[in-house]
Each structure stands twice: as structure tokens, then as C-alpha cells.
Amino acid sequence: MADGAGSGLRADAERNRLRLLGAAQELFAERGLDVSMRQIALHAGVGEPTLRRRFPTKETLIAAAFQAKITSYAETAEHALREVNPWDGFTSFVRALTAMQLGDRGFADVLTMTFPPSLRAESERRRAYAALSALVTRAQDADALRKDFTPEDVVLILMAHAGVVAGAGPLAPVMSARLVEYFLEAFAAPGARRLPAAPSPAQTYRAMLRLHGGASSSATEPS
Known part of the structure; x- marks a missing residue:
């Protein structure tokens, strides 16, 4: 049971990561790299703290997105x-x-x-x-x-x-x-x-x- 719950949490985390990357890729493509972390989080439909837990700096987010x-x-x-x-x-x-x-x-x-x-x-x-x-x-x-x-x-x-x-x-x-x-x-x-x-x-x-x-x-x- 615990293993199943852990797998579900990992799946949710991966979905969030992919959603954040997709939002970053869309905004960077449309507006360039001046888009803020807050704007990306809003576009992804999550809070900025969630974004920063996955990608602590904008540099790491850019690297992953590109x-x-x-x-x-x-x-x-x-x-x-x-x-x-x-x-x-x-x-x-x-x-x-x-x-x-x-x-x-x-x-x-x-x-x-x-x-x-x-x-x-x-x-x-x-x-x-x-x-x-x-x-x-x-x-x-x-x-x-x-x-x-x-x-x-x-x-x-x-x-x-x-x-x-x-x-x-x-x-x-x-x-x-x-x-x-x-x-x-x-x-x-x-x-x-x-x-x-x-x-x-x-x-x-x-x-x-x-x-x-x-x-x-x-x-x-x-x-």
C-alpha cells in the first residue's frame, strides 16, 4: 500500500514537472527569456513555491526547458x-x-x-x-x-x-x-x-x- 501511494506521489510530481516545463517553453517561445518565474507558475496553474521546489533558479528552468x-x-x-x-x-x-x-x-x-x-x-x-x-x-x-x-x-x-x-x-x-x-x-x-x-x-x-x-x-x- 505504501509503495502504491509513493508511486502515485511520484507520478503527480512528474506531471507537475512536465506541466511547468510546458508552460515555460510556451512563454519563452512567445515572449523571450524575460518572462518571470511568477508568470510561468501562473501559466502552469501552480503556485510559484511549487515551481521553485522543482526548479530553484530561473537558470535551471531555462536549461531544462531548452x-x-x-x-x-x-x-x-x-x-x-x-x-x-x-x-x-x-x-x-x-x-x-x-x-x-x-x-x-x-x-x-x-x-x-x-x-x-x-x-x-x-x-x-x-x-x-x-x-x-x-x-x-x-x-x-x-x-x-x-x-x-x-x-x-x-x-x-x-x-x-x-x-x-x-x-x-x-x-x-x-x-x-x-x-x-x-x-x-x-x-x-x-x-x-x-x-x-x-x-x-x-x-x-x-x-x-x-x-x-x-x-x-x-x-x-x-x-
């Missing part, structure tokens, strides 16, 4: 290393990374964080960085990537790309694709590459209105 994505980030970089063409490997990684960011506003911030060595998220982050560094070196050795590019420039890409994620709304995938190709054109060793089609003036106008909170404007919408 564990799968950090692992996917590392696997994506290692998969790109297996591309036969070094430039194709590098560009496929950048495109995959920005696609991951499109669906999660907190993702880019997580990639710039370090975690305690005891957390698996930190070992996976280091694994990803090692693969990214190898991708960069390989593409530079093939004279495909400009020599002054560094792995830290990927953070620059994500910081700039975050503006599209936050501001473009439904048009974000279209604007993202064009922005990423501009980046890749700038990073490539000399040689022309074709950009995707630009958004129309009307699409761009609507995205700008959304970025500024949908405020009315006396300007005529471009056709």
Missing part, C-alpha cells in the same frame, strides 16, 4: 559537417538555425548563455560550439567563407534576425529567408549568389505597422 533544442542545435551542426560541400554544410546550418529561431523567441538568448557544468545543457552547448567552429574552419579552408568570419558571428546573425522574428508577424518567414540570404552573400568569399524574391511594398508596409503596434497611419498603403 534541453531538447540545444541538443537539436548540436546535432544540426554535426549533420552539417557531414555535407560533402563545405559551403553547403555551413549555409544549411545557418538556415536551419534561423528556422529554429523563427519558432522560438528565447532560442537565440539561450545560445549565448553558459550553464553550470553539472547541467547537460552546458555539455550540449559546448558540443554544438565545437561543431560550429569546425564548420567555419572547413568552409574557410575551401575558400568558400570569408577568412575574417568567426563562430561568434553566428550570434550576430541571430541578434539581427530576432528583429524579424519579433516584428514581422505572419510575414516573418518571407523576410527571414531574404535576410538570411543577404547574410550568406556577405559572408561568402567573392562570387555572386541569387537572393530570394523581396516582399512586396504592401507586405512590408503591413509588417512595419505591426512592428509599431498596429498604430494607424495617415500614409497611403503602397500597392
